[in-house]
Amino acid sequence: MLSRHADPIAAIATAPGRGAVGIVRVSSPQDLSPLILAVCGKPLRPREATYLPFRDAAGVAIDQGLALHFPAPHSYTGEHVLELQAHGGAVVMQLLLARVIEAGAGVRLAEPGEFTQRAFLNGKLDLAQAEAVADLIDASTEAAARSASRALGGALSHEVGALRDQLIQLRMLVEATLDFPEEEIDFLEKADAFGRLDRLTAQLQAVQARTRQGALLRDGLKVVLAGQPNVGKSSLLNALAGAELAIVTPIPGTTRDKVSQTIQIEGVPLHITDTAGLRDETADEVERIGVSRSWDAIADADVVLFLHDLGRVGQPDYEAEDERIRARLAGVDANRIVQVFNKTDLGAAPAGEIALSLKTGNGLEALRRRLLQTAGWQAVPEGLFIARERHVQALARTAEHLALARAIAEQRDAALDLLAEELRLAHDALGEITGAFSADELLGVIFSSFCIGK
Numbered sequence: 116m117l118s119r120h121a122d123p124i125a126a127i128a129t130a131p132g133r134g135a136v137g138i139v140r141v142s143s144p145q146d147l148s149p150l151i152l153a154v155c156g157k158p159l160r161p162r163e164a165t166y167l168p169f170r171d172a173a174g175v176a177i178d179q180g181l182a183l184h185f186p187a188p189h190s191y192t193g194e195h196v197l198e199l200q201a202h203g204g205a206v207v208m209q210l211l212l213a214r215v216i217e218a219g220a221g222v223r224l225a226e227p228g229e230f231t232q233r234a235f236l237n238g239k240l241d242l243a244q245a246e247a248v249a250d251l252i253d254a255s256t257e258a259a260a261r262s263a264s265r266a267l268g269g270a271l272s273h274e275v276g277a278l279r280d281q282l283i284q285l286r287m288l289v290e291a292t293l294d295f296p297e298e299e300i301d302f303l304e305k306a307d308a309f310g311r312l313d314r315l316t317a318q319l320q321a322v323q324a325r326t327r328q329g330a331l332l333r334d335g336l337k338v339v340l341a342g343q344p345n346v347g348k349s350s351l352l353n354a355l356a357g358a359e360l361a362i363v364t365p366i367p368g369t370t371r372d373k374v375s376q377t378i379q380i381e382g383v384p385l386h387i388t389d390t391a392g393l394r395d396e397t398a399d400e401v402e403r404i405g406v407s408r409s410w411d412a413i414a415d416a417d418v419v420l421f422l423h424d425l426g427r428v429g430q431p432d433y434e435a436e437d438e439r440i441r442a443r444l445a446g447v448d449a450n451r452i453v454q455v456f457n458k459t460d461l462g463a464a465p466a467g468e469i470a471l472s473l474k475t476g477n478g479l480e481a482l483r484r485r486l487l488q489t490a491g492w493q494a495v496p497e498g499l500f501i502a503r504e505r506h507v508q509a510l511a512r513t514a515e516h517l518a519l520a521r522a523i524a525e526q527r528d529a530a531l532d533l534l535a536e537e538l539r540l541a542h543d544a545l546g547e548i549t550g551a552f553s554a555d556e557l558l559g560v561i562f563s564s565f566c567i568g569k
């Protein structure tokens with residue numbers, strides 16, 4: 116593994132296919148002058164674009180373009196980097212890539228994310244910033260792109276860094292006290308160690324809240340539309356998506372299979388799934404399979420919108436069926452279920468419940484807001500940074516260890532070595548976010564999800 120990090124690597128850095136300009140880049144811990152001489156015919160001034168022919172082994176020009184040399188350590192990867200900016204044809208790119216692999220000693224194809232991994236290994240980016248590079252490239256909304264850019268700029272890293280600095284101070288206090296066992300608690304009290312611990316916990320909670328928002332912006336929420344046949348699930352999907360995605364008819368049992376679409380509300384991605392109407396008795400084999408898939412989707416949902424038909428509310432067989440569904444939904448966390456009463460043009464919704472008419476569009480806006488609220492979205496906070504579930508989990512573990520530390524500290528004859536250990540574990544958990552403490556395995560998972568050439 117380590118020796119692979121010493122290989123010179125090359126890749127096409129631009130998107131596959133045709134483009135106005137395409138870039139092949141090489142990164143190497145070793146001097147790139149011999150490769151530059153072979154391909155560009157002369158040395159390049161550092162960090163200066165030079166227009167010249169890129170030559171093949173026979174000296175024939177493959178293309179004319181701009182060559183850029185970033186000598187180490189002043190490059191994206193922190194290594195020596197060469198960029199060949201050529202005309203962006205797929206064949207030109209392949210020829211140039213083949214040429215640098217042939218002309219450069221030991222140059223091999225880069226794996227996905229390997230340039231950024233080197234930037235991380237060389238201290239140009241921390242792990243949270245490296246992840247933000249991928250999130251920036253993957254961003255599909257302006258809100259996601261802007262917050263990924265903030266994370267790349269170090270927004271999350273700085274917040275984590277501030278927590279870490281305070282934690283280190285606290286650890287130093289406690290570790291120093293371990294050496295003077297007689298006056299342990301007194302000493303810690305004088306140094307306001309417990310006040311510090313409480314303030315640190317409060318700050319951590321604020322960072323956790325912002326990080327959860329950032330993760331929500333990145334990953335969104337799985338919303339499943341469920342209910343009896345004909346209540347208006349497919350109509351709701353279409354209304355939310357603003358397109359006729361699912362077939363809507365007055366015939367109960369129209370939807371047989373799941374139909375999914377990702378929409379955005381205030382930049383938060385919502386992955387909406389329309390399902391086959393739930394009913395117990397159906398002679399139709401296809402519909403039965405559809406209904407079983409509906410239940411699978413419900414089990415996997417973050418939020419279930421349970422739709423009711425105000426045109427039929429109160430009718431005995433309709434109520435009996437709704438009751439059966441309710442009983443089966445008892446296994447689902449109640450906080451994840453939102454009752455929605457559709458067809459207000461046909462009947463009145465119970466007071467305080469979400470009321471909707473997909474015929475008139477009434478109530479749709481309130482439903483959108485309710486969805487964001489259920490997701491835990493707090494109106495567009497300024498300076499929001501994108502984050503991942505991994506960061507949310509690491510912060511949660513940090514919080515757990517701080518809480519244990521607090522509990523230990525509260526005991527009369529507190530075991531300071533246990534307190535010190537909890538603080539150390541909190542420090543480790545925090546360090547996983549920026550990659551100060553991260554298993555190679557985790558790094559592999561993170562970087563392999565990048566595109567090639569990044």
Ligand SMILES: Nc1nc2c(c(=O)[nH]1)N(C=O)[C@@H](CNc1ccc(C(=O)N[C@@H](CCC(=O)O)C(=O)O)cc1)CN2
Binds near residue numbers: 138185188189191239
């Ligand atoms: N042509 C090109 N455009 C690109 C990239 C690239 O690699 N090539 N990038 C790739 O993702 C991004 C820019 N990222 C970069 C980050 C650092 C350095 C760099 O040279 N850093 C030096 C000097 C910094 C300075 O002068 O302030 C350093 O860190 O020492 C270059 C590109 C987006 N645009």
Ligand SMILES: Nc1nc2c(ncn2[C@@H]2O[C@H](COP(=O)(O)OP(=O)(O)OP(=O)(O)O)[C@@H](O)[C@H]2O)c(=O)[nH]1
Binds near residue numbers: 347349350362365458
């Ligand atoms: N009057 C009225 N009719 C509605 C409303 N919303 C939907 N409908 C009608 O109700 C019927 C069923 O709508 P769908 O969206 O297909 O219902 P569904 O829940 O997807 O039904 P299945 O796919 O069979 O499970 C259609 O004729 C819709 O036009 C509403 O708010 N008011």
Ligand SMILES: [Mg+2]
Binds near residue numbers: 391
């Ligand atoms: Mg339907």
